[in-house]
Amino acid sequence: MDYLPLIISLLSGAAGGNLAGNLMKKLSMGTLGNSIVGILGGGLGSTILSNLVIDAGDGGMTIGGIIGSIASGGVGGGVLMAIIGVIKNMLNKS
Numbered sequence: 633m634d635y636l637p638l639i640i641s642l643l644s645g646a647a648g649g650n651l652a653g654n655l656m657k658k659l660s661m662g663t664l665g666n667s668i669v670g671i672l673g674g675g676l677g678s679t680i681l682s683n684l685v686i687d688a689g690d691g692g693m694t695i696g697g698i699i700g701s702i703a704s705g706g707v708g709g710g711v712l713m714a715i716i717g718v719i720k721n722m723l724n725k726s
Contacts, residue, residue, distance in 0.1 A: 642674045643705070644705030644706040648705065649673060650663060652666070656714060658721065659717025659718060666713050672709075677707055682704070
C-alpha cells in the first residue's frame with residue numbers, strides 16, 4: 633500500500649485547518665489546535681471522498697491522485713476545523 637496520498641491528505645488537512653482558522657478568527661483554536669483538527673479532517677475528507685466518487689487517494693502517484701489528495705485533505709481539514717470551532721464556541725457560551 634502506498635502511503636504517500638494519505639500523507640499528502642494529512643498535511644493538506646493541517647494547512648486547510650490553519651487557513652480556515654486564519655479566515656475565521658472567532659472559530660480558531662490556535663495553530664496547534666487548528667493543525668490537529670485539520671489533520672483529522674484531512675484524513676476523514678480524503679477517505680470519504682475517495683469512497684464516494686472522487687478518486688482522491690487511489691494509491692497511485694498520478695497528477696490527478698495528488699491533486700485529489702491535496703484538495704480533499706485541505707477541504708476536509710478546513711470544514712472539520714470550522715465545525716469543531718462552532719461547537720467549541722457554543723459550549724463556551726453556555
